[in-house]
Amino acid sequence: MITRRLVLGAVASLTLAGAAEAQDWKSKYPELVYAIIPSENASGVTDRYGPFVSYLSKELGTKVTLRIANDYAAVIEGQRSGNIHVASYGPSSYARAFTTGAKIEPFAIETNLDGTKGYHSVLWVKTASPYKKIEDLKGKNLCLVDPNSTSGNNVPRFAMSKMGIVPEQFFGKVVYAGSHENAVLGVQQGTCDAAFNWWNDESESNLLRMSRKNMVKAEDFRVIFKSEQIVNSPMAYLSDLPAELKARLKEAVLDLPKKEPEIFKKITDGKAGPWESVEHKAYEPIIELNTFVDSLRKKS
Template structure:
């Protein structure tokens, strides 16, 4: 008799649990009829929207609620959007994620982008015009330097770090330091002669911001030359709000991890088909970048 009661209780629990989970899912769907997925533009706004719209449509299908793309002005806007919980999922650069973490954003990185061949890192490079006389940073004293954004890893933090290791304070060494606002604008500033050298991201000879611009006919790749390449930098994370329900976070993470197989075309469009599938990540991968950002903050205070 006792065994029968236990069996009936277990059966009832088994029937109730799926119903409870379903009700819980409906509860978060009511609370989150729309999720905001934010990125910063690496290219012009129309190009960014074209690149990400199919992926957002895929996420909407997989997660079961509308995912809306928001192209924010810069990393500071992304950070503030997540701190105010107006942005649910954000695609960061490593340094901007570190900045968000250091300024109290309640977020967790859950996947990392992976370059072709399983590489979870990229580089910061300095570009000059191919026909310029500059062969090294030493040749550029008194010239104009183009950086991307104060919270860009490859476009500001790593360049300032490596310049400091060379004994160079960029704000004193160069005639002018210009923040261009985007990686594309930094390349265009070199092309147009606004700056003599500019920082940018680079994965490989056929996968960089420069090659993407060349593919769109914006520049000729062969008009530029790299005079410095950094050590490898951990790839960019995507982070969601800690306040999201656990089962919603699980669905978001699963959708990202399965994107490369479930919607190959949408995923390939993100990186011109040059990235491997997303992989799981956590905060520990970015501790070195947190320390880098702290170092850069120290430089600002010292030189300020």
Template sequence: MLTRRHTLKLAAAGLAAGAAPAFAQEDWKAKYPELIFAIIPAENASGVVERYTPFINYLSKELGTKVTLRIANDYAAIIEGQRAGNIHIGMYGPASFARALMTGAKIDAFAIETNIDGTKGYYSVFYVKKDSPYQKIEDLKGKNLGLVDPNSTSGNNVPRFALNSMKIDPESFFSKVVYTGSHENAIIALSQGTVDIAANWWNDEQESNLLRMARKNMAKAEDYRIIYKSEQIVNSPMAYLTTLPEALRAKIRDAVLNIATKDKVAFDKIYEGKQGPLVAVDNKAYDPIIELNKFVDELRKKKSS
């Protein structure tokens, strides 16, 4: 596992969720007749809508107020939306959440995804086509690299960290570095030959973005090979505005942390039985990711100087 200064490590998260005081009045409903829940674009928009609509309906019912799903155009959009206070609840990747904290967003992480075995981490991987001759990163000099988004953890920051440890500068080593916009698009770019190697997220042998695409008949998982896997990264968080009334935040926490049992159908629609329940977390779990972001920022500064 990587150290905080030089690598990633899986941060433990075990804070109790807490509960709203019994006497708390729901006077927040007049001020918040609608809550905006936004998510980073990890897959195409129609896929996000299908996956999250039952959850949005569940959350609306539990809170007793309208909740609207918003799919961010890119990772930066959800950060800016929460900075401006226009997005009340956000589903992030680790690096985008850390970036939001670094840029002054008044938000708190309150729930984290877990794996079936209870762990709270995933990996960044590099895929190549199965029938390609490439066996290691060094074999791809002069080829095209597919990344996801500048604020993606597994799709940019961890890959850049890993390449730097191999003494590889992506912009000079590869012929072209392409930001594809989503993890699905990165696989599509690889399948179409737009890129020769693509970064992506991978949980374990049972779940990854590639396997999700395969279940939707968007790709054949057996057509690709992993040639690099990172150290484990702390899983993705859900975060709400700290400016929301505590009674409302408590209701949101309770609803989200109990969805796996209260509405298993909605929960399974999101994770398809491939992940464990959401559990409590706090901002400190993402301190190592803030350090990673700072490291990548320094790399950019060195290149531009």
């Protein structure tokens, strides 16, 4: 016979077990490290994401620290070694981390204001330049972003391969700028004649973000190439984190836009929709893209 005392006892046991589990992961993880691949300078990353990690600390009840990485590889290696618990990636850098042994799971994807989940790679040149298409840049200098950048390297290399262009042979010089901002600045300063970069739509791109920060004037640049749509960027945590911690992390991230709209607006400049849940299969085409680009490197 099931009595009220037995039921209450079972509920109490479950409650105590849940509390013990929470206490256990908090003692094991007194600090969590969040990192993001570099798309802007260090002060910009701190300004944009500082309030976000403070929000995570409050929601999780444990300290969350922002780590500013020097390059994409540092984020990948940080998760592979287990030193970075949560990271915001580009699609190709997530795929690279996954295929090189990082035990990670994507759990949130960026969305656009219209609800779509994709962006593009574009090639910027100066507005006053004579270049109308990629073929016009033969012998000129090209700025890419990072070997693990989707819109700043892998998609451009895939597109140029279809055109029969081997960048290191076609251009006078190919420069890895290190970040999307640096690539645009390379064109502004004359180091490069063109630069690949991310572009969501006419209302948002890295160039427009830089323009809002008074780093460049958007009207000084124009697009001469735009790729097909690329799946948006993911956030990923270590697979071996405790289940409750992962659940609370995901809940905190997905709830941010409605709980703390100003913090979310700080990250996105009000130019993006809320994060949504995502799974690894969304990035399987990007793994194939990386494999193709790797094969191009081996041939060259």
